[in-house]
Amino acid sequence: MPQEFQSSVRTYKYPFELVMKAYERRFPTCPEFMPIVMETIIIEDESDGPRRRTKRRCRLRVEAPYIFKKIIGIESALFIQENFLDFKERKLTIEATNETFSSRIKIFEKCRYYVHPDNENWTCFDQSANIEITNFFGFEHQMEKVGMKQYTQMTLKGKEIIEHFVNDLKEEGITHVDKWIDLEGTEIECSSKKDESNETSELIKEQQRLNADYIKNHLGELSPLQESRLLQMRKKLEDQHLDKVRRPAASPTKNEDVMSIFTPSLNRS
Structure with missing residues (x-):
């Protein structure tokens, strides 16, 4: 059975351009935080x-x-990683797939960095992954579980890497990176800022309500895998057409039962 992972939304309180400059510093390797990465080559x-x-x-x-x-x-x-960076739209999409044993194992990861829908000086990050092993000497299920466990352990280092390199940049006196400038010398605004009715922007705003900080504040410190299971449970409820599933309030009261966001509200006459 395929193993799936869905992260909560992390928020970096830095502009997108500064986060991108920090992100680039993790290459070609970053042994302090990602010892599992032995080598990366731009092809x-x-x-x-x-x-x-x-x-x-x-x-x-x-x-x-x-x-x-x-x-x-x-x-x-060996894995292949493709980065699609757009400074005009202020977003980065990362897709990774495995080369090794690709006929037996299917691994797909997608990560996104994008501008916070409510604060253009903050950056959001989320990621998802899918591992499916079709033929592996009878150990398919066990290998899927091992693979997902290792993957979720790696995600714990993700935020630390960005914060670490942002601090390095600050120590070097780099605290600001200019936005993309077009040929006429005008700053380009993110398309989601131009069109507030943009469907993607609205979806991101909805997801933001269940971000990493919200989960931590109301459910405590969960492991990446526990967070993933929580989000998958919510997605299943939505897929079952339970359109009355409650959304967490943007500023919930102290005594709000956070698990009620997964409970369908009842129509009362």
Whole structure:
């Protein structure tokens, strides 16, 4: 059975451009925070004005029980990562898939950095992943669980990396990065700011209400996997056409029962 992961929304209280400058510093490797990443090589890099597409081949250390590593006979695995950066729209989309054992294992990860819908000087981040093993010597289910466990442990380092490199930039005197400027010298605004009725913007605003800080404040410190299960449970309720599922208030009262957001409200006559 495929293993799925959906993160809550993290908020970095820095402008998108500064977060991007910090993000670039994690390459080619970042052993302090991501020792699993052994090597990254740029294999394609294309720019078109404010847009840039970068394709990397990444070698990751295989972290699995000894018996599994003995069976597969490898110590590292190759992944392809594609970054789609748009400074005009102020968003970065990252997609990653596995090359190693691609006929037996399907791994797909998608991450997004984008401008906070309510504060253009903040940046949001979310990620999702899917692991499906179709044929692996009878260990499909066990390998899926091991793979997802390792993946969720890696997500814990994600926010620390950005914060670490933002602090490095500050120590170097870099606290501001200019927005994209068009040929006429005018700052380009994010499209979601131009059109408040934009469907994507509205969806992001809705997701923001159930962000990482909200979950931490009202449910305590959850592991990435626990957060993922929580969000998947909510998604299942919505998919079952329970359109009366309550939304958490933007500023909930202290005594609000946070789990009520997953409970359908009843129509009363």
